[in-house]
Amino acid sequence: MPELPEVETYVRELAPLLRGRQVLDASVTWPRTIALPTAEEFIAQIVGQRFVDFGRRGKYMLLGLTDNLTLIVHLRMTGHLLTVADDAPLAAHTHVVMRLDNGQQLRFQDARKFGRLWLTPDPASVLAHLGPEPFAADFHPDYLAARLHGRSAPIKALLLDQSLVAGVGNIYADEALFRAGIHPLRPAGTLPSIEIAALHNAVQEVLRLGIAKAGSSLGGSSLQNYSRPGGAPGGFQEEFKVFRRTGQPCPQCGAPIVRSVVAQRGTHFCPHCQPLAGHIASSRRDASDSNPG
DNA sequence: ATAAGGCCCTGACCGC
DNA sequence: TGCGGTCAGGGCCTTA
Numbered sequence: 001m002p003e004l005p006e007v008e009t010y011v012r013e014l015a016p017l018l019r020g021r022q023v024l025d026a027s028v029t030w031p032r033t034i035a036l037p038t039a040e041e042f043i044a045q046i047v048g049q050r051f052v053d054f055g056r057r058g059k060y061m062l063l064g065l066t067d068n069l070t071l072i073v074h075l076r077m078t079g080h081l082l083t084v085a086d087d088a089p090l091a092a093h094t095h096v097v098m099r100l101d102n103g104q105q106l107r108f109q110d111a112r113k114f115g116r117l118w119l120t121p122d123p124a125s126v127l128a129h130l131g132p133e134p135f136a137a138d139f140h141p142d143y144l145a146a147r148l149h150g151r152s153a154p155i156k157a158l159l160l161d162q163s164l165v166a167g168v169g170n171i172y173a174d175e176a177l178f179r180a181g182i183h184p185l186r187p188a189g190t191l192p193s194i195e196i197a198a199l200h201n202a203v204q205e206v207l208r209l210g211i212a213k214a215g216s217s218l219g220g221s222s223l224q225n226y227s228r229p230g231g232a233p234g235g236f237q238e239e240f241k242v243f244r245r246t247g248q249p250c251p252q253c254g255a256p257i258v259r260s261v262v263a264q265r266g267t268h269f270c271p272h273c274q275p276l277a278g279h280i281a282s283s284r285r286d287a288s289d290s291n292p293g
Numbered sequence: 294a295t296a297a298g299g300c301c302c303t304g305a306c307c308g309c
Numbered sequence: 310t311g312c313g314g315t316c317a318g319g320g321c322c323t324t325a
Contacts, residue, residue, distance in 0.1 A: 001318070032301095059319080076319055078303085093303090112302045114319065129320095153296060162320075170318070264298075265318065 002075045004059060004134065004167030005210030010081065011056045017083045018051040018063065022101040030095035033108065035116040036126070042119050045069065046098065058130045058166030062123060072118040072126055073108070079115030081108050130166040134207050139165055141193070141200045148188040148196060155191060156184035157263035159203070168203060170265045171243045172210060176202040177269060178242045183276040184262045184269055213239060242268040 002010065023046050031039035046065070053064025061081070063071040073081055083104045090097075096108040096117060108117060118126050131147075132139040147164055148155070158164050159173040168176070177184050179202035182195055191199070241251050246259040250270035258271050 074319085077317080110302095111304065112318085114302065116320095151295080157296085160319080263296095266316090 001077050001169055001171065002059065002079070003169035003172050003210070004056075004207055005172075005214045007059050007061055007075065007167070008056050008211050009214040010075070011054050011061050014061075014063070014081065014083075015054040017104075018100075018106065019054070020050060020052070021104075021106075022050045023047055023106075024099045024101055026096070026098045028096050030113060032113065033095040033110070033115065033117055034119075036118040036120055042117070045119055046071065057123075057127050057133070058162055059169065060127060060130075068121050070118075070120055070123040072120065072123055074116050076110070076112070076114035076116070078112045079108065079110040081106065083107075129163055131161075131163045132165060134165050134167055134203055139200070141197045144200050145193055145196045148191060151188040153188055154185045154262050155182060155188045155199070156265070156267060158188045160263060160265065165203065167207065170267075171240070172203070172206045173265075174243045174268050175206040175240060178202075178274060179205060181273055183271075183274040184260075184267045185276055209239065242270060244268060 026043045026046050028034055028039040028043060033039075034042045037045070046069075049065040049067060049069060051063055051071075052066055053062075055062040055064070059074060061073040061075075063073065065071060073079070075081065083100070083106050086099065086103055086105055088105075091107070091109050093111045093113075094107050094109040095113070098106040100106060108115065120126055132143065144165075148158065151158060156173050156177060159168050159176065160170065174184070176199060180195065180198040182191065182199060242257050244266075245257045245268060247256050249255070250257055250273055253270065253272045255270055255272040257268055259266060259268050261267060
């Protein structure tokens with residue numbers, strides 16, 4: 001599932017392929033893919049536009065067009081956005097095709113049809129619900145503490161809340177909690193500031209590592225070859241310490257990784273390194289921030 | 294206001 | 310081999 005690192009990589013890869021390209025015509029074969037405006041209006045408005053700007057906000061790709069329009073793309077679970085030659089066979093689950101002025105097409109395909117596209121002059125209105133970017137100055141331990149204060153929901157559920165911090169999904173939530181040594185079911189409001197600081201740091205760490213790995217796994221290859229079977233993310237998946245490692249030994253202590261369900265999401269953690277009870281914000285006499293390796 | 298559950302979708306997987 | 314059932318999950322919506 002593409003989360004922030006994969007989306008960031010996607011945009012970086014797409015930019016040189018799309019910059020300056022004009023949309024000659026477009027077709028939509030699954031209208032619900034277009035969240036805004038209608039599929040008909042989408043086609044009418046995007047034809048003639050050129051891609052001039054590229055960005056990301058949370059898990060949303062922002063493709064800036066001429067005429068002050070922005071094409072916003074959310075891949076959700078299984079979405080793919082790629083450029084292929086005009087005459088390339090139409091892959092299964094292709095829902096939107098935009099023909100470009102260089103003999104290529106920009107195609108959106110999505111087996112589960114959860115992904116969405118917006119075409120709007122006002123991207124801020126689409127993105128208004130998003131919290132701070134994880135690497136922005138406003139995502140600060142004090143901000144995190146204020147947002148968690150008084151909350152009884154499991155910390156994992158709040159990490160998945162895009163209004164808290166934008167871009168963290170199921171994979172990186174599990175990985176961040178593991179690195180911070182925090183059980184996913186801990187009521188968010190009970191975390192002491194030292195754990196909030198550790199979690200803040202862990203979120204940035206796993207995302208940064210994810211971007212590095214997702215980028216290097218592409219190795220400069222073009223998006224045409226950028227396939228991720230089963231929607232699995234890029235090279236970082238081999239680096240996961242707990243995600244989908246149920247029953248395997250914890251890389252820190254060797255205890256078997258446990259899987260449960262939290263906030264309707266598969267959740268993986270080490271019951272020894274991430275204790276639910278007896279975590280008391282006490283005096284850990286050992287240097288808790290010393291990471292072996 | 295917060296928390297929890299349902300919904301959208303289809304491929305993969307499992308047991309029979 | 311084929312079939313039916315279950316699972317996966319991001320974000321939005323509804324319910325309590």
